[in-house]
Amino acid sequence: MSSSSIISLKLKHILIIENILLLSLIVFSLVFHPSFLGRTVKPTVSGNLLAPEVYSGINKGKNFLNFNYAPLKKDLKYYFAKEKISAALYVQDLQSGSSFGIDEYRSFNPASLNKVMLAMVLMSQLESGEISWDQPMKLVRNQDYGNLYLRTEDQFTFRFLFEKMLTESDNSAFYSLLPLVNQDRASTFFEYLDLNGNSPNPEDYQLDPRTLFNLFQSLYHSTALNPEDSEYILSLLTKVQPSLRIQADLPEDILVAHKIGVLNLPTQEYRDCGIIYHHESRLFYCIMISGEKEARSQQLIVEIVKRIYTYHIAQEKHFKEYYTPLCAPNCRSPNFNKSNLRYLSE
Amino acid sequence: MRSKVVITVQAVVIAILLSLLLFQYFNGASYFKTQTSNYSSVPQNSLISPRLYTGLIEPKSYLIVNFVPLKKELQAYIKENNLTMSIYVVNLRNGASMSINSYRPFPPASLSKVPIAMLMMRKVEEGELTMNTPLEIEDADKVDSSGTLYLSSAKTLPLKTLIEQMLQKSDNTAFKVLLRHLQKDDEKIINTYWDYFSTDTTPEPEQEYGNGVITSRSVYNVFLSLYLSTILEPEHSEYLLNLMTNTTFEIKKIAQLPAEINVVHKFGLLEENRINIFHDCGIMYIQEMRMFYCVMTSNNENQNKGIQHVGYAVNKIFNYVVETRKSLDAFKENPDGN
Numbered sequence: 001m002s003s004s005s006i007i008s009l010k011l012k013h014i015l016i017i018e019n020i021l022l023l024s025l026i027v028f029s030l031v032f033h034p035s036f037l038g039r040t041v042k043p044t045v046s047g048n049l050l051a052p053e054v055y056s057g058i059n060k061g062k063n064f065l066n067f068n069y070a071p072l073k074k075d076l077k078y079y080f081a082k083e084k085i086s087a088a089l090y091v092q093d094l095q096s097g098s099s100f101g102i103d104e105y106r107s108f109n110p111a112s113l114n115k116v117m118l119a120m121v122l123m124s125q126l127e128s129g130e131i132s133w134d135q136p137m138k139l140v141r142n143q144d145y146g147n148l149y150l151r152t153e154d155q156f157t158f159r160f161l162f163e164k165m166l167t168e169s170d171n172s173a174f175y176s177l178l179p180l181v182n183q184d185r186a187s188t189f190f191e192y193l194d195l196n197g198n199s200p201n202p203e204d205y206q207l208d209p210r211t212l213f214n215l216f217q218s219l220y221h222s223t224a225l226n227p228e229d230s231e232y233i234l235s236l237l238t239k240v241q242p243s244l245r246i247q248a249d250l251p252e253d254i255l256v257a258h259k260i261g262v263l264n265l266p267t268q269e270y271r272d273c274g275i276i277y278h279h280e281s282r283l284f285y286c287i288m289i290s291g292e293k294e295a296r297s298q299q300l301i302v303e304i305v306k307r308i309y310t311y312h313i314a315q316e317k318h319f320k321e322y323y324t325p326l327c328a329p330n331c332r333s334p335n336f337n338k339s340n341l342r343y344l345s346e
Numbered sequence: 347m348r349s350k351v352v353i354t355v356q357a358v359v360i361a362i363l364l365s366l367l368l369f370q371y372f373n374g375a376s377y378f379k380t381q382t383s384n385y386s387s388v389p390q391n392s393l394i395s396p397r398l399y400t401g402l403i404e405p406k407s408y409l410i411v412n413f414v415p416l417k418k419e420l421q422a423y424i425k426e427n428n429l430t431m432s433i434y435v436v437n438l439r440n441g442a443s444m445s446i447n448s449y450r451p452f453p454p455a456s457l458s459k460v461p462i463a464m465l466m467m468r469k470v471e472e473g474e475l476t477m478n479t480p481l482e483i484e485d486a487d488k489v490d491s492s493g494t495l496y497l498s499s500a501k502t503l504p505l506k507t508l509i510e511q512m513l514q515k516s517d518n519t520a521f522k523v524l525l526r527h528l529q530k531d532d533e534k535i536i537n538t539y540w541d542y543f544s545t546d547t548t549p550e551p552e553q554e555y556g557n558g559v560i561t562s563r564s565v566y567n568v569f570l571s572l573y574l575s576t577i578l579e580p581e582h583s584e585y586l587l588n589l590m591t592n593t594t595f596e597i598k599k600i601a602q603l604p605a606e607i608n609v610v611h612k613f614g615l616l617e618e619n620r621i622n623i624f625h626d627c628g629i630m631y632i633q634e635m636r637m638f639y640c641v642m643t644s645n646n647e648n649q650n651k652g653i654q655h656v657g658y659a660v661n662k663i664f665n666y667v668v669e670t671r672k673s674l675d676a677f678k679e680n681p682d683g684n
Contacts, residue, residue, distance in 0.1 A: 011349040018356040025363045049587035049610060049631070051438065051574050056400040061575040061583070067567040068539060070546040094395070097441035097570060100546070188677060194412035214411045214442065221395045221440050223409045234393035257393055277393065319539060 064319035065096040072311040073100045076304065085300060087289045090209035091308055094220060094275065094282035099213075107198065107206035108288045111261025111271050112145065112169045116215060116237070117195060119166055121186045122177060123229045130182060133159040137176050145262070146170025166236040169260060193218055209286035212273050216284055220275060237274065244272070248302045250309055254278045262294055270297030276309060283312055403439065408674040410437050410635070413444030416666040420446055420659060429655055430645040434562035435663055438573060438629065438636035451547040451559035452642045455614030455623050456492070456516045458560075460590075461542055461568050462524050463509050465532045467582040470505070477506040481523050492615075493517025513589045513612070535577065540567045562640035565627045569638055573629060590628065597626055600653055601660035607632050613656075615649065624652030626660065632667060639663050 053059040069091065080087055080102065088106040092099035125131050135158040141149040148164055149172045156176070165173035190196050193214040197205045217223075222230035237257035244256045258274020273286035287304055289297045389399070397403040413435060424431050424446065432447040469475045480502035488496040493515045495503070508524055511517035536542045544564040551559040570576075575583035590610040597603070597611050611628025627640035641659045646652035 008349070011353060014353050015349060015356070018353060018360065021360050022356060022363070025360065049591070049608070049629075050580055050584050051636070052402050053397065054575050054580050054583075056397075056402055058396045058400060058402070059574050059576075061580040062578065063574075063576055064539070065571075065574060065576045067570060067576075068541040070541050070544070073546060092441055094441060096574065096576075097436060097438060098567065099441070099443065192408065192412065192674070192677070194414050217411065217440055217442060219394070221403055221407070221409060222398055222405050223403075223407050223411070223440070225406065227394055227398050227405045230394050231392065238393070255393070275393075282395075 059095070064316070065098075066093060066312060066315045066319070067096060067098040068315070069093075069098065069100040069311075072308065073102065075311070076307060077102055079304070079307070083300065085289060086291050087287060087300070088209050089288075089304070090213055090284075090286045092213055092217075092284045093312070094217070094284055095280065101210060104210040105208045106288075107208045108271065108290065109205065109263055109265075109269060110207045110212065111263045111269060112174075113207075113212060113215075113259050113261045113271055113273060115165050115169060115174055116219075116233075116259050117190070118174065118177060118181070119162065119233055119236075120215070120219065120225065121181055121189050122162065123225050123233060124185060124189065125180065125182055127226055127229060131158060131180055133157065137161055137180075139172060140175040140178075142171040142175050144171045146172060148172040163236060166233065166259070167239045168241065189224065192224065209273065209288055212286045213284055216273060216275060216286075220282070220284075234275070242298075244274070244302065244305060247298070248306045248309070250276075250306070251278075254309075256305075262297075264294075267291055268293055268297070270294060270301070272301045272305075276305070278309070278313070281312065281316070283308065397439075406678065408678050409440045409442070410667060410670050410674065411440065411442040412670075413442065413666070416662065417444050417446060419662060419666075423658065423662075427655065430643060431655065431659070432562045432640075432642045433659055433663075434566055434638075434640045436566060436570075436638040438570075438638055439634075445563070448563045449544075449546060449548040449561050450642075451544065451549075451551040451561055452625065452644055453616060453618075453621065453623060454543075454558065454560045455616040455625060456518075456521075457565055457612055457614040457625055457627060458542075459512050459516065459521055460565075460572070460586075460612050461536055461540065462521065462528070463513050463586055463589075464568070464572060464578060464583075465528060465535065466505065466509055466524055467578050467586060468532075468535075469527070471579055471582065475505055475527075478504040480504055481508060481527070483519065483523055484526075487519050487522040487526075489518045489522060491518050493519060495519035509586075510589055513586065514592060515594050516613070539577070540564065540571060542568055562627070562642050565625075565640045565642075566638060569627065569629060569640075573636075573638075587629075595626070597628070597657075597660060600657035601664065602657070603630075603661070603664050607664075615652070617649065622646040622648060622652060624649065624656055626656045630664060630667070632664070633671075635667060635671065637663065637667050 051059060054061055059065065076089065088103040088108065090099065090101040090104040122131065126133070136155050137158055139148065139151070139154050139156060143149050146164065146168050148170045161173040161176050164170040165177060194211055195207065195215065197207055199206060219230050219234060234257040237259055238255050240258055240260060244258055245254055255277040256274055257277070258272055261271035263269035267290055270289045270292065271287065276283040276285065285305060285308055287301050289300060292300065392399065395403065398405060403409070416435070420433055432450045432452065434443065434445050434448040436443040466475070470477060482502050483500065490496050493511055495511055495517045496519045508520040512520035512524060542560060542564050543558050544561045547559060547561055572583050572586060587610045590612055591608050593611065595613045597609055597613070598605065603609065608631040609628055611626055614623065614625040616623040621644055623644045624646060625642040630637045630639065639660060641656045643652050643655055646655065
């Protein structure tokens with residue numbers, strides 16, 4: 001056999017192998033095409049329109065997060081009426097973003113919630129190096145709240161006062177730190193979070209529970225501070241006394257990062273805003289009560305928080321348990337009332 | 347020589363076919379599995395959002411939270427034009443929101459097609475239906491008020507076609523066919539889970555609206571459930587969202603939005619008992635921002651006026667978001683304004 005005929009034979013073999021390969025590929029593509037032999041046509045997916053939280057694993061698909069707070073709102077409205085409370089409330093599920101409010105745009109003096117605002121502005125100045133943790137500060141004594149004014153020392157570090165201000169709501173600490181505020185930074189910060197209030201008169205400074213959500217969500221998402229600093233402020237807010245978790249008899253694995261505000265004006269004002277942490281759930285709440293004595297306000301807030309928490313957990317449990325087990329195709333009742341969907345048109 | 351050319355050409359064809367198959371395999375079926383889950387990097391006792399640890403939100407992001415100037419502008423427009431309008435806007439990245447008459451009840455019109463499509467996909471996931479299950483079209487289903495399926499002589503159409511016609515062309519025939527397949531269990535999701543037919547309305551619904559009223563907030567529950575894929579597998583939620591980026595009603599044109607942004611949306615139009623209704627609700631994808639909006643109107647002078655008012659509101663929402671983002675980005679660079 002000549003060398004050219006050997007080459008020609010080899011080429012023929014290669015050609016045959018290639019043809020077999022090509023044919024196999026075509027058959028393979030056809031057989032595995034979704035619509036082949038009536039198999040299910042899968043939806044075409046382009047990606048990137050869903051929440052990135054789903055892909056990152058923060059929110060797993062089919063988790064039946066709670067969106068429906070209408071029954072809770074009804075219950076609390078009834079409770080407010082029954083107890084004859086003058087109150088405003090805003091609740092937002094930080095995991096799903098759903099929310100509800102009762103009179104949530106009604107403004108009140110924020111009282112000691114100012115301390116969270118001050119803490120955030122000062123933390124921002126710390127981050128830019130304007131002030132330092134160990135900086136000595138002169139104590140400005142104020143007897144309205146806290147017991148720092150009783151101490152004999154005249155000077156404390158910035159850190160000590162910062163912590164006292166948040167955990168014990170100490171007014172002496174607040175007034176000692178106040179002169180440090182960089183006005184330009186504070187005003188841009190207040191504008192960013194819409195914390196300026198509606199009145200041009202500082203004496204009438206008032207905020208509503210809905211706006212105070214801006215403050216806490218900024219901390220929670222660390223939108224204006226370094227994450228470790230937001231985490232630090234929130235951790236101080238979990239140490240606030242008296243413990244709302246214990247008062248409301250919530251389970252031990254729950255954390256509440258919150259701030260209380262009390263104003264002993266003739267109208268008797270009480271506020272409590274914060275975040276309830278339970279496993280993966282994150283619930284923001286802000287309650288503002290007017291016209292009740294401090295002890296009764298505390299009792300009312302404990303009851304309201306208990307109701308919010310209980311409803312949220314019950315709802316979550318209900319939907320997860322109800323829908324997680326796969327429902328067999330014939331387990332449905334066939335009598336769906338479609339009358340509510342009668343508005344057709346385009 | 348000729349054989350060599352044929353061999354080379356065939357080799358190239360094989361290579362192309364193989365690469366296409368491999369691409370389909372890695373980019374298609376396993377698309378969702380290949381998305382890296384980095385949730386494990388979140389510290390167990392963290393008090394801040396897990397979105398920060400997973401890199402979904404950058405630290406000091408200055409996410410938009412203040413919608414007060416937008417609210418004032420839209421309130422003035424509503425007053426000036428004496429409109430019956432509800433607006434609800436939510437920044438889906440942090441939950442910050444703006445609402446005007448968001449508890450006001452409206453008839454849903456075609457917005458109901460979104461929950462119906464979701465419930466149909468649920469049936470696919472439960473094995474009750476497949477995307478190509480033929481569904482019977484009865485004569486009573488054929489309505490000419492919206493879409494063109496009523497002209498079709500087909501006795502059956504696959505579920506996939508019906509869902510696509512219903513969401514993209516707002517086809518009422520498809521809607522009526524799919525509606526027949528809803529059952530008691532679906533009602534529970536509509537009413538108890540989403541509170542779609544809202545039980546939380548102010549004022550109480552007018553009698554002529556009937557019981558099936560919705561609010562811009564209750565529409566938000568449905569869109570949020572879809573966006574967060576809370577009742578469906580992610581690929582099915584993604585599929586429905588994708589369908590709603592390409593609909594016959596071009597909100598981008600009406601609201602003069604740039605062509606390059608994605609808007610997942612559904613409109614609703616109804617002229618019945620002299621109630622002239624026009625709604626449009628959806629999600630704007632503007633760079634990394636995800637902005638839910640729902641604008642609902644009734645008692646419009648005519649259909650065109652309704653479209654015009656909704657277009658105006660959506661345009662204002664878009665521009666506010668873009669401008670605010672710009673100024674916050676500038677502030678991020680220079681917090682003290684020096």
